[in-house]
Amino acid sequence: MFTQADKRCTLSELVAQVKDGDVLAVGGGLSWREPMAALRELIRQGRRGLTVVGSAHGIDIDLLCGAGVVAASGESYVGFEQDFGMAPNFRRACESGEVQVRDNCCYTLVQQLRAAISGLPFMPIRSVQGTSFEALHPEFKTMTCPYTGDKIVLVPPLQPDVVVLHAHFADRHGNLRIEGPPVADILFAKASRKVIVTVEEIIAHEELAEIGVTIPYFYVTAVCEVRYGAHPTSCYPNYAYDRQHTQYYYDQARQGAEVFRENYLKPFVSQCPDHQVYLEAIGGRERLHRLATWRESAEQWMSLYD
Amino acid sequence: MTEPIRTCTLGELMIYQIALTIEDGILAFHGFGSPQVQLALHLAKRSHAPNLVLVAGATYAVNPSPLFLTPTSNDFAMSVGAECDLDIEELFDLAASGRMGRMFLSGLQIDRWVNMNVTRLGDAGHLKLKLPGGGGGCNLSADAEHITIWTAAHRAPPDQQGRRRFRLVERCDFVTSVGHRTTDGSPRRGKGPDCIVTDLGVFDFDETGHARLQAIYPDTSAALVAENTGFDFPVADDLAITPMPEPDMIELIRRLDPMQIHRRELSHDDQTREFEL
Numbered sequence: 001m002f003t004q005a006d007k008r009c010t011l012s013e014l015v016a017q018v019k020d021g022d023v024l025a026v027g028g029g030l031s032w033r034e035p036m037a038a039l040r041e042l043i044r045q046g047r048r049g050l051t052v053v054g055s056a057h058g059i060d061i062d063l064l065c066g067a068g069v070v071a072a073s074g075e076s077y078v079g080f081e082q083d084f085g086m087a088p089n090f091r092r093a094c095e096s097g098e099v100q101v102r103d104n105c106c107y108t109l110v111q112q113l114r115a116a117i118s119g120l121p122f123m124p125i126r127s128v129q130g131t132s133f134e135a136l137h138p139e140f141k142t143m144t145c146p147y148t149g150d151k152i153v154l155v156p157p158l159q160p161d162v163v164v165l166h167a168h169f170a171d172r173h174g175n176l177r178i179e180g181p182p183v184a185d186i187l188f189a190k191a192s193r194k195v196i197v198t199v200e201e202i203i204a205h206e207e208l209a210e211i212g213v214t215i216p217y218f219y220v221t222a223v224c225e226v227r228y229g230a231h232p233t234s235c236y237p238n239y240a241y242d243r244q245h246t247q248y249y250y251d252q253a254r255q256g257a258e259v260f261r262e263n264y265l266k267p268f269v270s271q272c273p274d275h276q277v278y279l280e281a282i283g284g285r286e287r288l289h290r291l292a293t294w295r296e297s298a299e300q301w302m303s304l305y306d
Numbered sequence: 307m308t309e310p311i312r313t314c315t316l317g318e319l320m321i322y323q324i325a326l327t328i329e330d331g332i333l334a335f336h337g338f339g340s341p342q343v344q345l346a347l348h349l350a351k352r353s354h355a356p357n358l359v360l361v362a363g364a365t366y367a368v369n370p371s372p373l374f375l376t377p378t379s380n381d382f383a384m385s386v387g388a389e390c391d392l393d394i395e396e397l398f399d400l401a402a403s404g405r406m407g408r409m410f411l412s413g414l415q416i417d418r419w420v421n422m423n424v425t426r427l428g429d430a431g432h433l434k435l436k437l438p439g440g441g442g443g444c445n446l447s448a449d450a451e452h453i454t455i456w457t458a459a460h461r462a463p464p465d466q467q468g469r470r471r472f473r474l475v476e477r478c479d480f481v482t483s484v485g486h487r488t489t490d491g492s493p494r495r496g497k498g499p500d501c502i503v504t505d506l507g508v509f510d511f512d513e514t515g516h517a518r519l520q521a522i523y524p525d526t527s528a529a530l531v532a533e534n535t536g537f538d539f540p541v542a543d544d545l546a547i548t549p550m551p552e553p554d555m556i557e558l559i560r561r562l563d564p565m566q567i568h569r570r571e572l573s574h575d576d577q578t579r580e581f582e583l
Contacts (some may be wrong), residue, residue, distance in 0.1 A: 028340060030364055032380035055394065056441050058363065079438030081339040082570045083377035084440055095438035101433065106442030107398035107449075114395070126402060127448035130488030132425070132480045156503055166573060181365045182378060184394055236382040243377075257505060258395075289403075294382075298373045301383060303567060 001241045002195075002219045007174040008202065011275060012141050014224045015041040017196050018162050021049040021071075025192060026060050028233060029183040030081065030239045032062040032267035037229040038198050039276045042164075043067040044270060053160060055106045057143040059233065059246060062087040064254060066097055066260050067269065072100035076109060080250060081205070083243070088253035089260060105133065108140075109184070112158035116191040122154040129153055142159070165197045166230045171205040174220030175213045181234055182214065187196035196228040200238055226275055228288060239291035240304050245282055311553040316505060316579040317558050317568045319523065321345045321501040322551035324410070327454040330355040332407025335450075337363035337441060338379035340457060340567040343410040346474075347561055352558060366392040375563040377570075398442060400442075401449035407490065409450035411443050412457050415478040416535045418516050420455055420485030420499045422447075423478040426490065440482040447483030451515060453499040458571040460504035462534045472536030474517075486515025505576050506531045508548055512540055521548045524581055550583050 014039055018024060028034035052061055053074040063077045064070050078090045093099040096304055102111075111123035122141075129151065134140060141154045165185050166239060169177040172227030178185060189195045195215075202225045229235075232242035232249070252264040272278040279288065292303040314322075324346035332355075336343045340363065346418045351358045351369075360369050369387035376383045385391070392400075400406050413422025414437055424443065428434030442581055447453060462470040480487070486498055503511040507522040519531055530539050551559075558566075569577050 030380040031378040032364070056380075075439060077338075077439040077441040079339070081340055081378050082567060094409075095433055097433075101426065101436065105404065105440060105444035106394065107445035110395045110398055125445070129448065130421075130484045131444050131447075131482060133444055133482075135430070180382065181367075181385075181391065183380070183394060186393070187395065225388045234381065239383065241378060255566040271398045302374050302565065 002174065002221050004053065004220060006172045007220060008172050008221050009222045009224055011037065011041050011198070011224050011226060012045065014038065014198070014222050016195050017043055017194050017221060018042060018047055018050070018164070020047055021162035023051045023053060023179070025160040025188045027163060027183065027185040027188060028060070028230065029056050030058050031233050031246070033230050033231060033235050034058070034162045034165050034233040035198055036060060036063075036231060036233060037226045037278070038164045038166070038196070039063060040269045040272070041277065043265070045068060052229050053104070053109070053158060055109055057075065057277060058087065060090045061248060062253065065089040065093040065142065066257070067292055070096070070099050074102040074125050076104050076106050078253060080246070083121060084247070084250040088250065089257075097099035101135070102136065108133070108155055109158065111153050112190040113184070113187040115155065115157035116159040118186065120157065122156055124152045124154055131132070156158040158191065160192040160193045162196060163192040164207060165189065165195065165236065167197055167199045168235070169201055169203050169211070170197060170199040170220055170223045170302055171208045171217075172202060172223075173205060174223055175205065176215040176220060177208055177211055178214040186215055189219045194221040195219050196221055197223045198229040199223060200227055201225060228279055229275070229277075231282065239288065240301070242282070242287070242291055242295040243305050244245045264287060310583055311556050314519060314556050315340065316576050316581075317369070317458075317572055318551060318556050319548065319581055320503055320505065321349060321509055321559055321568065322555060323548055324454055324456055325350040327501045328358060330393065330410060331358035331359060332359040333405060333575065334408040335361040335397060335406060335446070336365060336410060337443070340412070341375055341515045341563070342458065342571055345562055345568055348372070348525070348562055349555055349558060353555060361392060361397060362388070365368045366397050367563075368392060368396065372562065374565060375567045377565070377567050384479050392407070398445060398449075401446050403450065406450045408463060409446045410454045410456060411447055411483055412455065413540055414473065415475045415481065415501070416455065416457065416473060417485065418539065419487040419499050420487065420502065421478050421488065422455070422483045422518060423480045425480040425482045427479050431478060441532060443483040445461060445507060447485075452497055455499050455502040456504070457502070458505050458576065459573060461505045461573065461576070462532055465490045470534070472534070474534075475536040482521045486511060505572065510542070519545060519575055520543055525579065550581060553583065
């Protein structure tokens with residue numbers, strides 16, 4: 001239980017909750033509400049040997065792989081969909097053996113989180129049988145159901161050491177409000193040992209209670225206000241996905257580890273001492289304003305994908 | 307005045323073939339990274355399947371009216387106008403309890419029983435190519451009532467040494483999702499896949515669960531399909547040419563996908579294939 005009255009802290013204090021070798025869950029999914037500012041700070045702090053777990057992810061896991069932070073991946077998908085395709089850093093790190101491949105599937109992950117949340121030694125699942133995931137995950141066991149006689153798979157609890165989330169609002173006590181799809185964030189928050197959160201805005205408790213609490217405070221370890229903390233992924237309604245920046249990222253990553261380090265990691269991560277400097281590096285107020293124009297019209301919204 | 311529509315592209319024809327597999331009144335989920343399927347579901351709901359419970363992949367929005375198709379699936383533009391929303395566990399619980407009528411899956415390797423691989427090329431000891439992974443495909447391949455399989459990369463042109471890298475393969479290097487029979491030959495539970503829509507034609511399955519060529523396109527043939535397939539397959543006695551979509555359906559697809567995101571699934575050459583209606 002995390003019960004302290006005021007959980008606000010700096011971004012570097014927040015991220016210092018993650019230790020080398022931890023199992024880290026990352027919130028959001030694909031190009032939506034990934035805690036990118038916290039991940040950049042994690043890289044700056046030189047964290048190593050993390051096992052990442054999650055459902056469908058993109059630039060977040062790819063960035064961590066490109067920075068040499070990850071030792072194993074238990075994600076169900078890491079890529080850029082039909083937008084750019086395969087995730088270059090993730091792919092390279094897996095193929096070189098630097099990152100151990102422990103792919104998972106979405107419902108398997110959900111059931112494992114549910115086992116952790118409910119304090120059970122396993123959860124049953126019907127799928128997975130007949131796939132290569134059985135060999136990849138020897139910890140999954142098969143048993144005959146005592147009620148139906150059917151064969152079922154048992155999956156053990158998954159309790160991440162830390163989950164890092166980016167939410168729209170928090171109060172200082174750590175109650176969180178997420179707008180739009182929560183992806184696996186609520187499950188992760190309930191299953192993880194520590195929950196660290198960046199938010200667009202910290203507001204008064206009364207105001208938060210009015211709009212509704214998505215995740216109760218006692219799950220939450222620490223919060224930090226980081227506006228545009230999901231950039232270049234989206235955090236609607238505040239801002240859309242920054243496709244131009246992602247295109248630049250992808251083009252550098254595709255050219256190899258060295259080019260990626262020089263042309264992306266240096267200017268946007270290691271040489272940015274903090275998030276404010278990053279926001280200037282990506283184009284400052286003008287760029288950020290543009291990402292908020294999605295509401296103006298369908299044409300304007302569509303133009304953000306050019 | 308716009309010109310009347312007299313032709314359709316390969317992408318539009320494939321979207322129509324996928325839409326034809328969608329029953330009215332069921333719950334179907336389009337997943338992510340699947341623009342042809344996303345458009346097929348919206349086409350079905352606006353034509354023959356008005357009571358379809360359309361669940362959008364990644365956002366889990368129910369019956370949305372996207373303003374335009376986006377290149378990434380978890381985007382507010384894809385969930386605009388939704389009637390309600392599910393969350394991740396609810397969607398997968400619906401499938402596990404038998405209430406997902408149809409799911410759509412693809413693979414970089416697809417075998418004769420439609421086991422599929424989107425995880426890695428090379429065997430466990432030697433990883434040749436790490437693919438993005440299957441999302442929830444492993445689970446849904448076993449839990450959804452019916453599966454439509456699609457791939458826009460069936461054609462496997464020979465390289466300079468004359469070798470072809472097949473999409474429809476003799477054997478998958480990794481089985482991400484299950485088809486009709488697992489690799490050890492044991493049959494699956496449930497009904498499973500009933501259709502494969504490709505850039506060369508449409509397959510159904512024989513009584514053993516083996517893929518069978520059921521229809522071709524006006525510019526393909528059974529011989530061409532065989533040449534581009536890594537396993538032998540039966541051909542339906544009444545092998546036909548697929549039906550063509552109506553002009554208003556094509557217009558709808560073009561309106562839903564003004565950026566032509568679905569064309570990104572097609573090879574460069576296939577983007578210029580057109581068919582007379």
